[in-house]
Amino acid sequence: MRKTTVGAAAIASALIASLTLASGGPATAAHATASEPGPTRTSLPVLIDPAADLANDPDQANQSWYVTAHVTAGGHRYGFLAHYLNSSFGKQGGAISRVSVVNEDTGWYTKSEIALPAATGLSDKQGVDIHTDNITWTGDAKEMKLRAKVPEGSIDVTLRPHGSTLYNMGTGYFPMFGDAKYSNYEYALPTVDTSGSLTLNGRAEKVHGQSWVDRQWGPLPDLLTGSGSWSWMNLNLSNGDKVSVWNQKYGDKETNFATILKPDGTQTVAEATLTPDESTRWTSPATGKSYPTRWKVTIPGEHAKLNVTVYAKDQELTVPTPGYEGSAAVTGTYDHRPVTGNTYIELTNGQ
Template sequence: MIVRVIALLLWLPMQAAAQGFAGLGTDAEGFAVPTPDPAFDFPQDHGPHPEYRIEWWYLTANLTGPDGTAYGVQWTLFRSALAPETREGWSDPQVWFAHAAVTTPDRHLVAERIARGGIGQAGVTVDPFDAWIDDWRMAGPSFDDLTLTARGNAFAYDLDLQATGPLVFHGENGFSVKSAQGQASYYYSQPFYEVTGSLTLPQGDVPVTGAAWLDREWSSQPLAETQSGWDWFSLSLESGDKLMGFLLREDDGGAFTSATWIASDGTTTAYPDGAFAAQPLDWHEVAGRDVPTRWAVQLPDKGIDVTVQALNPDAWMALSIPYWEGPVTVEGSHEGRGYLEMTGYE
């Protein structure tokens, strides 16, 4: 029985790792799929949607210590379904896993947790909001007022998050198209968190302040079969405006793009395929892979022409599903900070 349980816990992450992120383009038969004109229901939609195959609560934060040192923090809870239902106990087909990281200019510290649904080890409730896996937690009286905790072998963090702006919705009112063939997700963000708290690092505790961005997304087939990975940018500019943009790489060398301009007051402008551009400028070898860690990013309609540079080019997430994730700086037509995620680099 123990061997069977361990195999079930590990099956989904190992399958995803073997397929690469192109596995997210496999058939969604039996699962719900996103459709246009979503009608979101809050706070209920802050919680899980087990009828969809993949979902995440994805927070990144750009932080600063007392001496001006820049830090990055990631906290991500993933839900993946083996079947579109929930059950009590070990037979529940929902698999949960989570990633946490702290990035400094010269270190990248990561940890991972894996859990089975149905036994209380991981989950999300909405009133009050509580997302957890083991002793990692993002919880508070509401989605706008949260405490975030996680720990690994060489790090921990304890952060308070206070939202100062509204939720924003990507694509067509939260229906985010991912390919020319029409694959899509439901996608909204809270990009306006102010952060205070502390990091526990090998050299000791560090008080930090800064800003965080939380992405909520769910789907059953977010990629097309011809797409192998993505490059995703969340950029917070000194003007108070923000930019989310991604390109989904095609096997033939092309890419599908999408972007959302978020004004400082929370109003948004959605941009279709082709309006947003990102080109690698420099590549860096990490974990035996060449990964682009310096980019030219443009959104001509808003006068954006910037260079996005990794704070630490070695921010590789060496976990059961490997990818690159880390804080970045923004220079050029606009100044700022943000986060970059890159998947599917073999």
């Protein structure tokens, strides 16, 4: 049974652990052998269970299941996204099921977005079990099957997570917008072997690559009012580090942090800045909204200075309101050494 509400003492203990991480204290993780499928277990005092918490929790009005991938197929590099969001936004709440595919070599892009009544397509089964017209996503933390449809075809892949789980803020818990009344839980399976097929316009190609599976739940303000916004990135770096970077804005308050998962399983929480290059803004001909297409990401504790550039400018999603989910390339320096990588950048309310 999932437990998404914890006592104050447990949160305090976990936050102390997070502060220890942020100050450079030790963080250790127990490792499974290479033959064991699924994510390894940790000895950190985390507040979520990455296997059990994949399941739908009907008590949570706001829940997100999110997978992004960077793969090769037919001699090209592709990014793809599948996202199911159940939310309390608006008068009655609702759900969104969306898929996008971008050719990272040519900039070709397509998408499918469906607005649904709240909780449509969810079940009470263990693991992830989502069924909509454009997403069928089932399985557990050891293996998942994903079929995602776009107008030109479909993605049919098997997802096999392994390695360490990334626990946002070191414990899987953080107050969104720095406000305890928006207590959110988030973790990622950032190393997911991905294989299967990509079919576009009747042509099927074998797919190989890596995905990042992200799971989040917890109360939020009604974002449809425009009162809150965020920018978020999931950085996959060539040195093996996986980084979740948040920039959250609510009114005149701004919160920034990065959670860094090292190849050996240790985790660090650090200050970070995510600065858009305003001179690179792209204006959507469909909605009139504008979005930056390049950013500077700095993480002083890691001596990181990174440049993030989208592979295609037109990666806007419009349901229920305009936002951006863009596959992007990463270059720069990290720990004083050259580094490359890729990411998806998520922008809400045109941030």
